[in-house]
Amino acid sequence: MPRPALLLVNDDDLTYAKVRLDPASLATVRGSLDRITDPMARALCWTALWNSARDGESPAAQYVDAVAAFAPAETGIGVLLNILDNAATAVERYSPAATRDSIRMGFLAAAAAELDRACAGLRRTACLGAHAGHPQQA
Numbered sequence: 001m002p003r004p005a006l007l008l009v010n011d012d013d014l015t016y017a018k019v020r021l022d023p024a025s026l027a028t029v030r031g032s033l034d035r036i037t038d039p040m041a042r043a044l045c046w047t048a049l050w051n052s053a054r055d056g057e058s059p060a061a062q063y064v065d066a067v068a069a070f071a072p073a074e075t076g077i078g079v080l081l082n083i084l085d086n087a088a089t090a091v092e093r094y095s096p097a098a099t100r101d102s103i104r105m106g107f108l109a110a111a112a113a114e115l116d117r118a119c120a121g122l123r124r125t126a127c128l129g130a131h132a133g134h135p136q137q138a
Helices: 023-035 039-054 060-073 077-094 097-131
Strands: none
Touching: 023 039, 023 060, 039 060, 039 077, 060 077, 060 097, 077 097
16 A cells, blocks of 8 residues: 555544654645645644744744745635744744844745735726626725
8 A cells, every 4th residue: 555645643633642744744745735625634734834843843934934835725714823823933933043034024025925916806806896887895
């Protein structure tokens, strides 16, 4: 039987466990976290990434990069708020002083790009509503 790309223990979150991903699973999560469809499994992967950064097992910048890459696809508002807060903590408390400004600017640039995409979507929706005979709100 071939090994799956992601081995996730406690994937139903039935007990408390601090999960560490093996190297192959970690590579899978870092490359395709947005493709994990089960919200609980995805949240456990986010938690494993955060624990790894917080505990100094991986650089904080890797966690921030994962948030920048995959947060836009996160569907759980509670998870999203948590990972954004964790990313801010990773930047301000766990990033080396020498690289902190660069990590912060990269994260803020990613957040700004997502806000721009969201605003563009809202403008398109407003325009479509106006063209459908609905007055556009000012």
